[in-house]
Amino acid sequence: MGRPPCCDKDGIKKGPWTPEEDIILVSYIQEHGPGNWRSVPTNTGLQRCSKSCRLRWTNYLRPGIKRGNFTPHEEGMIIHLQALLGNKWAAIASYLPQRTDNDIKNYWNTHLKKKLKRFQSAFQTQEPQLPGTTSTSSSPHYKFGNDDNVATQPQLTSTCYASSTENISRLLESWMKCSPISNPKHHDNDDNNNNNTSYHGGCVGEQDDHFETLMSFDNLNDHKESMVTTTCDSVEEDIINEGGNKVNENIDSMEEDDENNPPLTFLEKWLLDESTTSRQVTEEILRLPSMF
DNA sequence: AAACCCCGCAACCGCGACCGT
């Protein structure tokens, strides 16, 4: 609303981050924890705006990030959640803690959206009745599925980007040796930690596993609870606000079955339980694109 | 081999929400 961009100031650098900048940022966050982004450029001397620092951290430097291929299961989750929540990438990302919202958004826009178009155009004449659905028009988001090529397609080829991460890892290694991991002071803003759901273990891209080892400070796990609560609330709100419009009958029936359970419970059950009907629907969808 | 085109991804931008004063 007329507020000038935070990055308009002179001397604020834009564009790709250098490994050196990454090291500075990571070192600072290791010491102070994520959050209070406003003070990051000041305290680190980085010629970046606070937004840029936060973005760099959440989308690339944050530990536990998985890069590269999306598995069919991840794809199915995204399809499910997009159908449920719409373009709430942050909410979707909270169910795929190793993926960033940006990653998911990009993947949706570059892969899944196209598949939707292909699928819809191909089925405009055929109007298939998906199992478990009463009407294809009532659940339009399900009108597409997995392209075999997508999951197997290498998405992160060897680039200077990956080598940058390795450089950072190398440089950080020496830093870590002489700097025992401090206990980052948590900041009040829960939103800062929305994506910090998996700082421990998990599979990361091969170029990042070294990095992850360096970055796996356990105390960040404390942020989990607030994230889950937030997600639960937002999902519940979405379901209520939209009157279940985006939720097909399978979910409605599940909701009735689980009406004593919190919404998150049934949603997670729906998403994760391989035996649920809706899961079967997705599997059906995932099988469809082989014809394209 | 060079030029061109397409695609994927990292980063930026603008806006709304939230929080403290």
Added chain:
DNA sequence: CACGGTCGCGGTTGCGGGGTT
């Protein structure tokens, strides 16, 4: 309650790499 500052989210852009001609 109003206002200003900060943060997070979603949409968009632009660059670089790979593929094609």
